[in-house]
Amino acid sequence: AQSVTQLDSQVPVFEEAPVELRCNYSSSVSVYLFWYVQYPNQGLQLLLKYLSGSTLVKGINGFEAEFNKSQTSFHLRNPSVHISDTAEYFCAVSDPSGANNLFFGTGTRLTVIP
Amino acid sequence: NAGVTQTPKFRILKIGQSMTLQCTQDMNHNYMYWYRQDPGMGLKLIYYSVGAGITDKGEVPNGYNVSRSTTEDFPLRLELAAPSQTSVYFCASSSSGSGNTIYFGEGSWLTVV
Numbered sequence: 001a002q003s004v005t006q007l008d009s010q011v012p013v014f015e016e017a018p019v020e021l022r023c024n025y026s027s028s029v030s031v032y033l034f035w036y037v038q039y040p041n042q043g044l045q046l047l048l049k050y051l052s053g054s055t056l057v058k059g060i061n062g063f064e065a066e067f068n069k070s071q072t073s074f075h076l077r078n079p080s081v082h083i084s085d086t087a088e089y090f091c092a093v094s095d096p097s098g099a100n101n102l103f104f105g106t107g108t109r110l111t112v113i114p
Numbered sequence: 115n116a117g118v119t120q121t122p123k124f125r126i127l128k129i130g131q132s133m134t135l136q137c138t139q140d141m142n143h144n145y146m147y148w149y150r151q152d153p154g155m156g157l158k159l160i161y162y163s164v165g166a167g168i169t170d171k172g173e174v175p176n177g178y179n180v181s182r183s184t185t186e187d188f189p190l191r192l193e194l195a196a197p198s199q200t201s202v203y204f205c206a207s208s209s210s211g212s213g214n215t216i217y218f219g220e221g222s223w224l225t226v227v
Contacts, residue, residue, distance in 0.1 A: 004156070032213050043118070043204055043218035044157070051213045090156055099164055100145055100212045101172060104156030 002027040002093050004105035012111045013081055021076040021108045023065075023091035031093045033074040034102065035065055038088040047089070050074065051096075061085060086112045116140050118219035120205050126225045127195045135190040135222050137205030145208045146188040147172075147216065148180065150201040157204060163188055164211070195226045 007022040025031060032051050036044040048059025055067040061084075065076045074091060088109050092102040118139045127133055139146065144165045149157040149172075159172030163182040177199060179191040188207075192199060203222045208214040 009154070041220075043206075043220045045218065046215050049213070049215070092156075094212055096212050098212050099162060099170070100208055100210075100214055100216065101147070101159050101162060102157070102216060104158070106154065106156045 002031065002095065002103045004091050004093055004103055006091055006105035006108050008108050009106065010109045010111070012113055014113050015083055016080045018079045019077065019081050019110065021089050021091075021110065023074045023076065023105060025072050025074065025091075025093045027072075027093060027095075030096055032096055033065075033067060034092040034094070035059065035063070035074070035076050036090045036092060036104075038090065038107075040087070044090065047076070081110070081112050083112050083114060086110060118205055118207055118217055120203070120219040120222050122222060123220070124223045126227060127192070129195060129197065129226060131195050132191070132193050133195070133224075135192070135203055135205070135224075137188045137190065137219060138186050139188075139205075139207040139217075140186065141207060141209070141217065142185060143207035143209050143217075144185065145210060145214075145216075146182065147206040147208075148178070148188070148190045149204045149206065150174065151204060151221075152201050160190065160203075192224075197226050200224060200226045
């Protein structure tokens, strides 16, 4: 079985400051890893994903994440956030041999303060 | 560019009533999904479909039914609504299997009273 733990439920940060949102996963098999963002009253949209290859993955809006197999982590970072980055961020995993079903963490609410 | 469209956006149901959440996608995706999102929680998979005529249970299928008669449509049926089904429901689709980007609709807010 797969599971995802997002260690911080809320992260406040000042505008133009760096931020890291933490994600750890548990799985007995190899996984695909995803970060999705949910803006208020909207559906989720993909920020970035790791399938294979380089462990540093770049996504939209200046976000990047690093896959660390030994620590079973996939932390999301942004060196300089904007007000518009205020949203809920979800880490998710899927089984590469499965039907693309995602298992989500409980989310991290990022609030960017002017 | 419609993508994944869900209706209705908001609905209040009485306990024991039934209803269908409609979902349609115009991207010719084979895979479709229904997730629910409870407050402060991540999304959980209810049902999914890998193609027309094929459906399968996800993590939390009890109290729901689905059908997939066409590639475009994937309705979710709630039978005998219960307060525990108060949630936000998201329909989603992807072109094919594991690793492909999943595209989400904007959600349907359902309250059972």
